Amino acid sequence: MKRSGLLQNVTHFLVLATLAGYFFAKPSEAASSEWTVVEGGEVRIVAAKPQADGNIPAILDIRLKPGWKTYWREPGASGIPPEVTIDAAGGIDFSGIRFPPPQTFDDGIVRYVGYDHSVALPLTLKRNRPGDLALDASVFLGICKDICIPVQAALKVSLPERLVENPLERARIDAAVAALPAQPDDSFKVASAAYDPKVATLSMDVGLPEGADPSSAEIFVAGPPGFGFGKTAISITDGGTILAKVPVKPPTSGGALKSGSVLVVVTSGDRSIETALAFD
Structure with a gap:
């Protein structure tokens, strides 16, 4: 009985040592x-x-x-x-x-x-x-x-x-x-985009997920170095999509805003998408 108890204690010690090695050694290896x-x-x-x-x-x-x-x-x-x-x-x-x-x-x-x-x-x-x-x-x-x-x-x-x-x-x-934004799909996408350099405004027509509240949608825009983007104005179209207009501030050195150089994130409820904008 004493020998059995000793073996049992040794076994418990080895188990505890193994667990200690897992919980305490792992962080140093992280x-x-x-x-x-x-x-x-x-x-x-x-x-x-x-x-x-x-x-x-x-x-x-x-x-x-x-x-x-x-x-x-x-x-x-x-x-x-x-x-x-x-x-x-x-x-x-x-x-x-x-x-x-x-x-x-x-x-x-x-x-x-x-x-x-x-x-x-x-x-x-x-x-x-x-x-x-x-x-x-x-x-x-x-x-x-x-x-x-x-x-x-x-x-x-x-x-x-x-x-x-x-x-x-x-x-x-x-x-x-x-947690990153998803890629667009047919249920949630930027349907079209355009940039008018005369008024320095970027426009987007965005299709939202079915049942989404258009008033809760948000749009975030990032572009090439030197370009700034103002507060987005959002309106609801007759077709149920939203039209977003974003003021653009070009760099003082000048330069054109090219198709594919602007990244947009659109959020609607608990969904979000991210895409590069293609425009003429």
Whole structure:
């Protein structure tokens, strides 16, 4: 009986040691940077193992304190859009940031577009060589409350060939991708678009999902560097679609707004789409 009890105790110890190894060793193996902490929140990068095609799932993870906000890709006249640069020498190429649907904030003085809650922005990354990788990122963004605080962070993530993923952080990445706007379909799309440079106005005819409330639809526009976009005016057409007119402010150096260079996000209820605009 004593020997049986001893074996049972040893077995319990081994089980507990295994569980402890899982819960306490995993975070050290997770592919995430340290948090950079500022007054209104904190920021880090989380990455997963490279996939078979070389793509690397990853997010810029922005945690905000209550009452603080951060910005979308086209934040308005006073905002600071997130910027990320990554050193390709670490074996990773970077081609852009993706954004979930934003909100418009307007206090009567300043109008800007962004988020009033913690948000994760998927990063488009791809390995450019075999072996262990190093994600060496420089991040610049703004978070604001009564004042706006520029945040500059150097974030480093090691991606060894034998990386063991943290399932909770991989779930965080997957949730961020799932929150992105969908591609248009026949039930929800920009039916047509046009740009009139004489009056500097971009027009869109948008078909909303069946049963959607047109008055609740929102449209967000981003374009080439130097172009600014004003407050969108939305009206309901006789055909049940919405007509959106967006004032465009060209850069002082001039330049044409070309078809395919403007990205639009349309939200309606709990659905959203994102597409590049084609116009004459």
